[in-house]
Amino acid sequence: MTRPRPLVPRDDPADSVRVVGEFGVIARVVARAGRARVAEVGPGDDAAVLRAPDGRVVATTDVLVEGRHFRRDWSSPEDVGHKAAAANLADVAAMGGVATALLVGLACPVDTATTWLEGVAAGLAAECAPLGAAVVGGDTVAAAPGSGAVVLSVTALGDLGGRAPVLRSGARPGDVLALAGRLGWSACGLAVLRRGFSSPIAVVQAHRRPTPPYAAGPDAADAGATAMCDVSDGLLADAGHLAEESGVVVDVDRAALVRATLQPSGPLQQVAAALGGDPLAWVLTGGEDHALLATFPAGAVLPAGWAAVGAVREAPGGAAVTVDGEPAAAVAAAVGAGGTGHAHFR
Template sequence: MSIAEAGEFGLIGRIVPRLGIGETTEIGPGDDAAVVSTPDGRVVASTDVLVEGRHFRRDWCSAEDVGHRAAAANLADIAAMGAVPTALLLALCVPTGLDIAWAEGLADGLAAEAGLVGATVVGGDTSASPTLTIAVTALGDLRGVAPVRRDGARPGDILALAGRIGHAAAGLTVLSRGFRTPKLLVEAYRRPAVPYAAGPEAARLGATSMIDVSDGLLQDAGHIATASSVAIDVHRDAFDLPDQMRDAAKALGVDPYQWLLAGGDDHPLAATFPPGAALPPHWRPIGTVRSGDGVTVDGKPWTGGSGWDHFR
């Protein structure tokens, strides 16, 4: 059945039962607004939007995949402040001819990804539009920790990374060249594996700054460098190059470090820690903070592209 046939309230009636009710949800979907408890006394909030043809293609990702990706992009922003996500809100703009099953799949993906951190979709809005567009807002709770901003890195700090990097960018290149394998890379693009718990953990470990890597490590490290008025040097040897990535890069004629250093969509967390901080192994040191400005790789400017501009 198309969404035009179902109508606005038919669509909402099909989506809402798939969303569940979270522990912090006092009022969920169905009223003018949701009410979510904020035990910390502060709420962390972030919005990200995905536009068909720009952030996803329906022939490359299932509806569930797009739901996972839309939720992950937002939940990672909450984690990158040191907070625990609690709720999502969804603004869904759909072509009226779209099958309602696609919207149901999207809701399932959103709910499943949010469920990984105990969050739920608490509200939203829908409209017809020529362009399939998914805007998600995530809310989170700091649970008593101070939010970790971008502006606290100091010379001498260690830059560390938690989570997979370069995989999604490699998967995107693979898909854009018409291939469907290696599965590791394509699946990484379709379903990010975000280290959500590493965000609050970094806050407790004394991180001086943190960011979610959504547009490429060098670009996002650059945001920390600019906000903190420091220079950051990234160490190329710190990155593992999985066999499948190395092989795909060779077959496609791509420098795999372009994926690792400038690729987005995996949403690992990058944070700076004071020298000597005792980091668990999943926080891998990948660079150092110095005085100065800008981001270098092994002391030199990176000559590949540095990341994603959503208007170019």
């Protein structure tokens, strides 16, 4: 393992937000924003104007706070932009939609270098571009004196393309539980960074820039998915949302999950062996990979990129998540996880 680059200086550069001013910052960020396919009026007016081909708009918001969701000594500004976009774009995909535009609110210290903000804008644009989306507007404000932290609030808008939205509440007993995307990589990368290292680079980069399977969401909707969500807080925690909203038991098949997520002698196993842990802890409870979790009717042909990892059962004792029939909390504890997933105010 190699150690990360040193902490970025937090002095007041000549090209800071304080010097350039609000409209100077906006001009530089907009220059890197890209173009949204559905935009009739983009950044520069009081509001953007977007076409809504489906007649409905999918909308979702996430907030990223420096020191909690990212660190500038661990991630480049482009990394931060990619991560902020991915957290929102994945939520649109989890509804069965395709993202069309982002709105970004920014609060930052007045000594923030404008080049850093330009990097964030470039990362946002690069993450959106393959979907035909882009940043179409937003707002900037100085952070509270003494706070020292950058806060990004990102709202994503999306289009369903004529599909019915796939909710968390549609899972039924007998459905197949399936997964698209990878799990545990971001959490593994975070564990590496917390110990002062920056390799294996694959997992560190997975934490810096998650790679959600955006196309898998609409594909699942087209294939008849009955319920779906993105895995932002951990598999067990987010499966709990499906279980609770649908009034069912979501039972994860441990062997199937391992086959779908853990490569023999892969980076998760390598890091776990070095740290004396169990890689399954990251797979079951690690967040921020933004994989998609969905349920499909029994016998349905799963779309490419989806793997069966469990089943939906009746819930005579109440909604719950189990792993091979065992309570999720007990299984998480057995593999050394500190809970079933991320809890924002814990």
